[in-house]
Amino acid sequence: MDFNELVKSLQEFVGVSRKNSIEKVTKTLGEVYNISGEVLLDFGDDASAIDIGNNKVILLAADGIWGQLMSVNPYWAGYCSVLVNVNDIAAMGGKPIAMVNTMSILDDEIYDDLLQGIVDGCKKFNVPMVGGHLHPDSEFNSLDVAIVGIAHKDSLITSAGANVGDKVLVAIDTDGRQHPQFALNWDTTYEKDEKLVQDQIKVMQEIAEAHLPTAGKDISNPGTLGTLEMLLEASGVGACVNLESIPRNPDVPWDEWLRAYPGAAFVLTAKEENCQEIIDKLSSYSFDVAVVGDIIKEKKLYLEYGDEKAVLFSQNKNPILKMNE
Amino acid sequence: MDFNELVKSLQEFVGVSRKNSIEKVTKTLGEVYNISGEVLLDFGDDASAIDIGNNKVILLAADGIWGQLMSVNPYWAGYCSVLVNVNDIAAMGGKPIAMVNTMSILDDEIYDDLLQGIVDGCKKFNVPMVGGHLHPDSEFNSLDVAIVGIAHKDSLITSAGANVGDKVLVAIDTDGRQHPQFALNWDTTYEKDEKLVQDQIKVMQEIAEAHLPTAGKDISNPGTLGTLEMLLEASGVGACVNLESIPRNPDVPWDEWLRAYPGAAFVLTAKEENCQEIIDKLSSYSFDVAVVGDIIKEKKLYLEYGDEKAVLFSQNKNPILKMNE
Incomplete structure (x- = not known):
């Protein structure tokens, strides 16, 4: 070697x-990052933590799945959309609670595989996909998943x-x-x-x-x-x-x-x-x-x-x- | 009249x-909807409710913004992405806590307006956008937002x-x-x-x-x-x-x-x-x-x-x- x-x-x-665009997002949205006064951490963690009292925090994260992965292997894209989100919560020492997704579907043929991948991911990690939003007549394929978890504030x-x-x-x-x-x-x-x-x-x-x-x-x-x-x-x-x-x-x-x-x-x-x-x-x-x-x-x-x-x-x-x- | x-x-x-595709999603994902045993409601509510004990539930919802709205008026698309999500939590009698987004950006020129719309929406409703995921080199424009809220289990x-x-x-x-x-x-x-x-x-x-x-x-x-x-x-x-x-x-x-x-x-x-x-x-x-x-x-x-x-x-x-x- x-x-x-x-x-x-x-x-x-x-x-x-590395994307310069990310700087623009964090700079602009940084203005309202803690507008409610309940957000504990700064940008850059795997999930955000929001104080809900009684030593509990809600963890919230989102991940998009790379379009090319969806085209090459939609089943694996669906499976990985669960895996990457669950790991974001685990990394914070939290318990993953539930996920929601937004799907845009161009090719109907990838659809069954994508959904089956999500289902198998949910079963593997025992975290439910509880809802979401579908753009059925899209000009592209995309899959975005958000996850919520819960943790103790003093042991994040x-x-x-x-x-x-x-x-x-x-x-x-x-x-x-x-x-x-x-x-x-x-x-x-x-x-x-x-x-x-x-x-x-x-x-x-x-x-x-x-x-x-x-x-x-x-x-x-x-x-x-x-x-x-x-x-x-x-x-x-x-x-x-x-x-x-x-x-x-x-x-x-x-x-x-x-x-x-x-x-x-x-x-x-x-x-x-x-x-x-x-x-x-x-x-x-x-x-x-x-x-x-x-x-x-x-x-x-x-x-x-x-x-x-x-x-x-x-x-x-x-x-x-x-x-x- | x-x-x-x-x-x-x-x-x-x-x-x-009405989209037949939605039936496929609810049918397939229905299999893992309550895999953890903590999900209270069925598909079809404005948000899903997950029991976290002590008479508290976490509410979780996601909404995608219509692509055409992003092209015609990206500022308004950003603003509305906050509004529609906050209303999903309000409809359940919950308190909106925080949002995350996933953005795919094709046209750099819509970007500033989109972000400013999100910021102004967050300020209007006093709900923070705490993170998300960016696809900067996308072939399309899309904005998906997920929101988490909290409510009392017995008064949902x-x-x-x-x-x-x-x-x-x-x-x-x-x-x-x-x-x-x-x-x-x-x-x-x-x-x-x-x-x-x-x-x-x-x-x-x-x-x-x-x-x-x-x-x-x-x-x-x-x-x-x-x-x-x-x-x-x-x-x-x-x-x-x-x-x-x-x-x-x-x-x-x-x-x-x-x-x-x-x-x-x-x-x-x-x-x-x-x-x-x-x-x-x-x-x-x-x-x-x-x-x-x-x-x-x-x-x-x-x-x-x-x-x-x-x-x-x-x-x-x-x-x-x-x-x-």
Whole structure:
């Protein structure tokens, strides 16, 4: 493996997904983000948290499914629309409650598959799809899903809680397969028993309620280290990570592994004394968990490999979210 | 006014919006509608209600904005995306908590207007837009919004609670204007003081918590009588309504009035002894409220006008939701 090539590949992968448009949205909508005075977190978390009193918060998130995924494999698009939303709630230490969707349908032939994928996703995660809106005579195919969850206010896992001196942990279910049509889709749920899949969501609530992590995020489109960088930016810290400590399925090369969207995977930070308990709890549910590095003050994400060391992201030079500019 | 022509116009208006595709969605997703055992209501309400214990329910709804509205007036599309969602929660007697959106953007030039419309809608109703998902390089424009609210389990207003012998009430803010570009958009909020607009949402919580209505629904795309028919179908009853009792702004002809999507308007049912209190409470906030008819056993919606009487909808012949087939 050429370490420098890997670093370049990861930088460019996340760089491509950076969109200036997102800045415009967050800037404009930021004006009304907390207009009611009940919103707890800032933009940039996996879900928003709204205080409803009695130490309870409502979590709310939305995800759109990539149009091309719908065309190539509508069943898998429907299934993944559930998975990505459930993981957003799990990452916050919350219980997923229900989803709604909006569908625009151009090709009637993809319709049955799309719906069946949604149904099978709901069954796998035991979260209902309770309604939505249909544009039946659309000129395009699109599927957007929103999810609501519930959590305890005092035990929320957020992106912004990492502190200098904390350890960085990566938890990935390494028992899976690259999806035959989408190599970057590390599927760990489809062929797995639904009880175990649901327990992987529940154990996140358990470590949250035991106040074990200081921060956390589910590994999504930006891959393992891109997701970590987003967490670092939200927390206003940096990290130094050892590449070879990151749990990996040895059948998948590093470059694909680190860019993959896994079915069940989280980056977490925690005080050193809590790491073993996190590892023990998550390991019981098919997660491969390891301490992979340290949180540092300098706002850079360093990646180490043997004697080599590179700056993967620098919040002054190539941040992902640009939230600190 | 030709009464028979009006009846035909209303039947065809709602008829056109009926989509067989919706049947497929409700049938397929119905399988996982209450997979978690916590979902209280059936499909067909303005929002879904999920039991979270302690007499609290989470309300969840989603609405997509019509693509053409986005092209003609993106600002208004953004504003309305907030309005329609807030009304879904108000109709259930709930408090709107927060929204998320998914935007697909083709034309960059509509973008600023769309976002500003959303911001102004959030300010008007004091409900935050807390996040979402952006497809920036889309081949089309679309805006989907989901909303979450909270309500008391024992005082939820649903579509399914109307009983034979109840009175039918229509509450519409008649102080408004036909939108200059969209005649069927009866705008009552844009030029109105935000305190009053927010009070119109809150008074629905008040009548819900006083257990005054037996059922209710916000008047939306199917218009006043189409919305009532949806309520009747969900409740498994019929109604007999007197046309001229329906509150109306005299500047708008009946045919346009009954097909309009009003900014603040509800159909309600209630026991006769509770009607005056509903009228009194809603009238304090710019609603024009009247008892317009009776709930009957026969599953038909009769419309009376002077000596004339017609069957507007029959659940056996031309239902809107087809839920009872």
